[in-house]
Amino acid sequence: MVFKKIIDWLRQPKNFGKILMMPSSFILNLVLIIPFSILIYLSFTNYIPARGIEWWRSDIVGLTNFIKVIGDERFLWALLRTIIFVFTVVPIEFLLGLGIALLFLGNFKGKKIFTSIILYPMMVPWITVGLAFHLLFLDFGPINSILLKPIFGEATISWFRDPLLAFLTVILADVWQWTPLMFLILYSGLVAVPERLIEAAKVLGASETQILRRIRLPLIKPLIIVALIIRSLEAFKVFDTIFIMTGAGGPGTATETISCYIYKLSIQYSNLSYASAASLIIMIMIALVTRVAIKPLAVKPE
Amino acid sequence: MSYKQIFRYILLIIVALWTLGPVVWMISLSLKPPTEWYSANIIPKNLILDNYINLFNSSVPIGGTYFMTSIAEAITVPYINSLIVASTSTIFAILVGFCTAYGVSRYRAGGTFTLFFTLLTRMLPGATFVAPLLVYYSTFKLIDTHIALILLYTAVTLTYAIWILKGYIDEIPPEWEEAALLEGAAPWTVITHVTFPLIRGGILASALFIFILNWTEFLFALVLSVTKAITLPVQISLYASAVGRMYGSQAACGLIATIPMVILGYTIQRYLVTGFTFGRVR
Numbered sequence: 001m002v003f004k005k006i007i008d009w010l011r012q013p014k015n016f017g018k019i020l021m022m023p024s025s026f027i028l029n030l031v032l033i034i035p036f037s038i039l040i041y042l043s044f045t046n047y048i049p050a051r052g053i054e055w056w057r058s059d060i061v062g063l064t065n066f067i068k069v070i071g072d073e074r075f076l077w078a079l080l081r082t083i084i085f086v087f088t089v090v091p092i093e094f095l096l097g098l099g100i101a102l103l104f105l106g107n108f109k110g111k112k113i114f115t116s117i118i119l120y121p122m123m124v125p126w127i128t129v130g131l132a133f134h135l136l137f138l139d140f141g142p143i144n145s146i147l148l149k150p151i152f153g154e155a156t157i158s159w160f161r162d163p164l165l166a167f168l169t170v171i172l173a174d175v176w177q178w179t180p181l182m183f184l185i186l187y188s189g190l191v192a193v194p195e196r197l198i199e200a201a202k203v204l205g206a207s208e209t210q211i212l213r214r215i216r217l218p219l220i221k222p223l224i225i226v227a228l229i230i231r232s233l234e235a236f237k238v239f240d241t242i243f244i245m246t247g248a249g250g251p252g253t254a255t256e257t258i259s260c261y262i263y264k265l266s267i268q269y270s271n272l273s274y275a276s277a278a279s280l281i282i283m284i285m286i287a288l289v290t291r292v293a294i295k296p297l298a299v300k301p302e
Numbered sequence: 303m304s305y306k307q308i309f310r311y312i313l314l315i316i317v318a319l320w321t322l323g324p325v326v327w328m329i330s331l332s333l334k335p336p337t338e339w340y341s342a343n344i345i346p347k348n349l350i351l352d353n354y355i356n357l358f359n360s361s362v363p364i365g366g367t368y369f370m371t372s373i374a375e376a377i378t379v380p381y382i383n384s385l386i387v388a389s390t391s392t393i394f395a396i397l398v399g400f401c402t403a404y405g406v407s408r409y410r411a412g413g414t415f416t417l418f419f420t421l422l423t424r425m426l427p428g429a430t431f432v433a434p435l436l437v438y439y440s441t442f443k444l445i446d447t448h449i450a451l452i453l454l455y456t457a458v459t460l461t462y463a464i465w466i467l468k469g470y471i472d473e474i475p476p477e478w479e480e481a482a483l484l485e486g487a488a489p490w491t492v493i494t495h496v497t498f499p500l501i502r503g504g505i506l507a508s509a510l511f512i513f514i515l516n517w518t519e520f521l522f523a524l525v526l527s528v529t530k531a532i533t534l535p536v537q538i539s540l541y542a543s544a545v546g547r548m549y550g551s552q553a554a555c556g557l558i559a560t561i562p563m564v565i566l567g568y569t570i571q572r573y574l575v576t577g578f579t580f581g582r583v584r
Contacts (some may be wrong), residue, residue, distance in 0.1 A: 013413045016408025016489045024402040027394075031432075031457035032423060039434035047437075057438050062469040103313055103450050113485075117318045120325070122574060123567030125518040127535040128556035131542055132324040135331060135549060145342035176324065184574065229374060237427040244542050259429035259521075267525065279430035292427045294418070 026076060036216055043276035065277035075278055078261040085167075085257060086235045089174045090228060096175065097182025102212070104183075122180045130244030133173040134160075137245075151200045153179060163254030166246050170255050178231065187229045189220035229293045236286070239263065240250070258282060332553035339549045350541045353550040357558065377555060380537035387448055387533060388516035391455035396509050398456065399463020404493065406464070407471040408479070420461040428458075439526060446528040454522055459512045466511070466573075470504035471497065507573040510566045517563060535560050 009015055038055075043065055047058040069075055075091060106109065136143050136296070137159040144156045159165045193216055201211050216226075239259040242248060248264060249256030256264075262282070267277035331339065332353050334346040357377045405411035435444075435454070444450040474497060483490045498505075520535040527536060538559060541552045567574070 013489065017405045017411035020401045020405030020409065021411045022401075023398040024464070027398055027453070027457050027460065028419070028423075031453050035431060035434040035438045038438055039431070040389075040433060042437065046454045055441075058394070087526050100317055103310060103317075108307065108310065114314050114318060116568065117321055119571060119574075120564075121568075123514075123564045124325075125520075125535060125538075125556075125559050125563055127518065127520050127538050128328075129324075131538060131552055131556040132328050134542065135553060136324055136327055138340075138549075142323075142342060142344075146344075153559075175322070179417045181574075183581055237429075239427070239429060242519070243524075244539060259427050262427075262429040263432060263521070263525075266429075266436060272433045272437060275433040279433060281424055283430050286426055287422060290422055294421070 009066070039276050039279060042273050043274050043280050045274045048271055061273075064280070065274055068274065069278045069281060072278075074256075075258075075261060077253065078256050078258045080280075081167075081255075082236060082257040082259075082279075085171065085238065086232050087173075088171055089178070089235050090231050091180045092171075092175050093182045093231060094228060096179045097186050099181070100183045101187040104187055105190060118183060119180050121177050122184075124177070126177070126240035127244055129173055129177045130241035133169060133176070133241070134245045160246055161251050163251055166251055166255050170238075170245060173240060173245060174235065177241070178235075182227060182231065185223060186220065188234070189217060189223040193219050233286070233290070233293070234263055287289045328553040328557055331549055331553075332557055334550055336550060353554040354558070356551060357554055377534065377558070378530050380534045381558075383448065383527075383531055384517060384534040387451045387455065387531070388513050389483050390448075391448040391452045391459065391508050391516050392513045394452065395459045395463045395512050396467075396505060399460050399508075400498075400505070402460070402466050403464045403467035403471055404497065407468050408476065417464070420464055423458065424461045432521070432525050435522070435524060445526060448530050448531050450526050451531060451533070452525060454526070455516045455519060458519075458522075459515055462512055462515070463508055466508040467501065467504060470501040474500050475541045510570045511573060514563055514566055517559075 010019060042055065044060050044062060045055070045058040046061045046064070049052070049057045051058075104115070108208055124132075135141060138144075139156050143159070148157065157165065159169050193271055197215055197219075198211055201215055206214070223299055237259055238257055239248075242255055242257060242260055243263075246255045248260040253261075262275055265278060324346065330344045330346060332350070333349050335348055335350050335352065338346055338348070342459060359376060364532065439445050439450050478500075479492050479496050482496050483489070487495070518535060519533075520539070523533040523536050524539065527533060538552070538555050541555050
């Protein structure tokens, strides 16, 4: 009887749309929503695997974890550092990307080859980017032995031992990796600007900079905002390159971003409850930012 | 050539050098014997392929018998694991994503929530899910299995599948499908015989894009695999953090992981932006 009812329900054309949604809600529930519920539960307990008590039997300690996280200087520093990182790399990548995109406007010989070269970093696994920059900035690596030797002589710089310099290498790696995406987005926007507008401006005697400031940039403004938002949210997640380059945050905690800190809390310190509370705080922050940011992304309710 | 053109080429060459520099150094390092790893020359004096061969040969000490720093596992198993996990989860994500995209596009099913939710999963840092996933998967004894990674990757990349494919489905005039429905075709037949063939190109592009994402995923693989299900990026990190510094093998390993990405990446070059910006950029 039950089977017949189910089959009848499935056969009705008006339910077809719902059937189509089933696989994805199944997967999302199984892999994301259940862990998310576990995360919320864990953040209110004092579960530490080493104690040998199963997580569902651990004591509920209320808001203790959250209070500890908010007072945790290392957490706050990691958060601040990540925000500084985002506000450093994204403008650099944007300006470089815009510059390169302007360089590519118009026709010239070898455009295709140069495009392929510039897009190359997008095709490199993030982990390999970290590895490449790690190898570049080693004490005897090419940055020291080829680029800086003529300037400073034999003295080598220990990039990964100085907090500021280590942070700089991480920034450079990120800029290397993500400028091409900025370039690609901005370039595809710039070539879409109608040629007749630019012709008209030229006839009226506008200079190149005026055309850029008055016509090209205003027209691709929505695109710029989308690019900046997406890059900022992605840059906030940075983990792979830092994990390889500085061992997830060295020297000390000089390059420890929020992802690295939460990773260490979960894996190295194995303090899963504390990590959950920190994660939850970050999630709420990102969700709020996304809610504000989603408007320019123009996700229309359809 | 005008001054402007010359200036343009100078800048272009600077950008190209900046882009290719790290790669050139890696290639150079991967072809050098251990004795030359610490020297500054870019073109190796003795060109060797040992660094690559040793990667597939677990019994050979890394760095050759000359340096004997440490022994690492062969990358054959991680490579196969990566292929299995990345391709299986790509197929799942595309199939599931297609159904969802079709439902959202044609039947307005799921409402805005599905779209918002999938977008949000994309924005959250992966690290915030590490603790609960660890607990969840170890409760069900799924740590270090392929199925754990496949399920997770499917869920994480579903966002892209839905958003990219929805763009393609939206562009097909609904009248074409309605015509087939009026002829008496079942909804499933319409999907398999009308919609699917029409967006074949889009399916392929998004599949390759998702494959790239799965192939490079590192954090979850690092947390959820120990030995059996280890993927290539995790293996690279093992090389990188090994006690004996095996720079040549590290470089070779990083480059080997890059090859499939470069081939696929250039194939779908013009779709890459769509993937990152959810179709907002043409």
